[in-house]
Amino acid sequence: MFRSGHLSGGVHPKSHKNTDAFSTIHLDDFKEIHIPMSMHIGPPCTPVVMVGDQVKVGQLIGEANDPMAVPIHSSVSGLVTAIRKEVTSDGHSVEVIQIESDGLYAPDESIAPPTVTDKESFLKALRDSGLVGLGGAGFPTHRKLRIPTGKKVECLLINAAECEPYITTDFRQCAEHPDEIIAGISLVLKYLGIPQAIIGIEDNKPLAEKLLRDALAKTEQAMRLKLAISVKLLKTIYPQGAEKLLIHALTGREVPTGGLPIDVGVLVINVSTVRFIAKYLKTGMPLVRKHLTLDGSGIKKPCNVNVPIGSMIPDVIAHAGGQAAEAGKIIMGSSMMGVAIDRLDMPIIKQNNMILVFDKHEADLPAESPCIRCGRCVKACPMHLFPFELDDGARRKNIEQLKDHHVLDCIECGCCAYVCPAKRYLVQNIRAGKGSVRT
Ligand code: SF4
Numbered sequence: 001m002f003r004s005g006h007l008s009g010g011v012h013p014k015s016h017k018n019t020d021a022f023s024t025i026h027l028d029d030f031k032e033i034h035i036p037m038s039m040h041i042g043p044p045c046t047p048v049v050m051v052g053d054q055v056k057v058g059q060l061i062g063e064a065n066d067p068m069a070v071p072i073h074s075s076v077s078g079l080v081t082a083i084r085k086e087v088t089s090d091g092h093s094v095e096v097i098q099i100e101s102d103g104l105y106a107p108d109e110s111i112a113p114p115t116v117t118d119k120e121s122f123l124k125a126l127r128d129s130g131l132v133g134l135g136g137a138g139f140p141t142h143r144k145l146r147i148p149t150g151k152k153v154e155c156l157l158i159n160a161a162e163c164e165p166y167i168t169t170d171f172r173q174c175a176e177h178p179d180e181i182i183a184g185i186s187l188v189l190k191y192l193g194i195p196q197a198i199i200g201i202e203d204n205k206p207l208a209e210k211l212l213r214d215a216l217a218k219t220e221q222a223m224r225l226k227l228a229i230s231v232k233l234l235k236t237i238y239p240q241g242a243e244k245l246l247i248h249a250l251t252g253r254e255v256p257t258g259g260l261p262i263d264v265g266v267l268v269i270n271v272s273t274v275r276f277i278a279k280y281l282k283t284g285m286p287l288v289r290k291h292l293t294l295d296g297s298g299i300k301k302p303c304n305v306n307v308p309i310g311s312m313i314p315d316v317i318a319h320a321g322g323q324a325a326e327a328g329k330i331i332m333g334s335s336m337m338g339v340a341i342d343r344l345d346m347p348i349i350k351q352n353n354m355i356l357v358f359d360k361h362e363a364d365l366p367a368e369s370p371c372i373r374c375g376r377c378v379k380a381c382p383m384h385l386f387p388f389e390l391d392d393g394a395r396r397k398n399i400e401q402l403k404d405h406h407v408l409d410c411i412e413c414g415c416c417a418y419v420c421p422a423k424r425y426l427v428q429n430i431r432a433g434k435g436s437v438r439t
């Protein structure tokens with residue numbers, strides 16, 4: 001039996017869930033696709049096609065040569081027109097396979113549901129599918145779900161919190177595919193031998209909660225058995241969905257510094273990721289499309305889209321209604337934790353789950369002023385850190401100070417910067433401080 005914990009710290013930014021009521025738009029009208037050979041945290045894949053080759057949807061085009069890498073597949077059918085190095089939104093220069101789409105989306109002949117009979121064949125199937133965590137971290141799912149020898153998982157936690165402003169992709173998955181989510185959870189429990197699962201969802205998403213509960217009841221009725229899956233509501237507060245905080249909120253357990261969820265007997269997986277697992281085991285179509293939210297004052301029609309991986313961002317925005325204003329600031333990911341990029345002409349990769357485009361007016365960064373030791377950042381920090389000390393240590397490159405104040409425990413949530421009246425660039429400095437401690 002797990003008890004619930006409560007998040008101390010955290011903030012209540014305006015939710016801006018402008019797109020939650022609109023169905024996901026499926027976009028296919030792309031003439032050219034650029035698929036990078038690195039869309040995971042491990043080393044890049046090696047291209048296995050050449051310029052001039054014809055490819056089909058789901059065909060392997062990049063081979064993974066490392067346990068932390070996953071294979072890459074074509075998201076369109078068409079002609080390979082170039083293979084060259086390009087910079088992607090995560091800042092890396094990698095080989096990119098350029099494909100001219102024939103618009104037919106013909107599936108590769110090899111596409112068929114994988115044969116899965118046990119844990120090893122299940123994990124192999126996940127690897128072959130090219131799946132990385134769809135929450136945005138790019139961690140290969142087959143590695144995340146490999147339970148080390150000697151460790152035991154008592155509970156699978158499904159992260160459907162989606163606590164960050166603007167983003168609604170997970171909410172739309174819950175609204176549009178609740179049955180596949182329940183099916184995906186059941187498959188993970190079955191093949192990994194985990195006794196129970198808890199879906200954690202914030203209490204500002206009653207529709208998603210209802211649909212998931214209905215889907216669970218429907219599945220139980222069809223199977224004539226009670227599944228060990230429950231839905232738990234979480235308080236709406238940012239960053240409720242951060243992994244360590246979610247674990248505490250749903251189980252009362254605390255992951256130790258430097259530890260992993262498995263150290264406290266749990267695994268956490270994103271809700272869209274489990275939905276993909278169910279779909280893949282049924283169809284055998286690898287991860288070739290991505291759901292993402294488009295929003296911000298620079299976007300004419302904020303929406304959720306489902307696009308081929310490798311679609312160029314300007315094409316996606318144009319097909320979804322276009323820009324409302326010249327971009328002053330572009331963020332890949334959320335407004336609190338995302339990364340600002342300086343140009344739009346990059347491809348959509350597996351890790352992208354939101355693009356925010358703000359006009360010049362909203363992009364203005366307020367000037368920093370000296371810290372007034374008000375302590376608001378300390379109160380807001382969900383990891384119980386002293387952000388002003390970390391900021392000071394990072395600016396003065398004082399490694400001891402950074403270590404003494406546990407800089408590596410920072411989850412870069414941005415709560416401290418959000419509340420700081422002096423508008424200190426806390427997260428950027430703390431991030432740099434973490435880098436100095438690691439080197
Ligand atoms: S110090 Fe890190 S964990 Fe704490 S509020 Fe700031 S960004 Fe979040």
Ligand code: SF4
Pocket residue numbers: 370371372373374375376377378387388391416419420421422423424
């Ligand atoms: S909130 Fe800002 S001004 Fe206040 S203590 Fe923290 S860093 Fe200093």
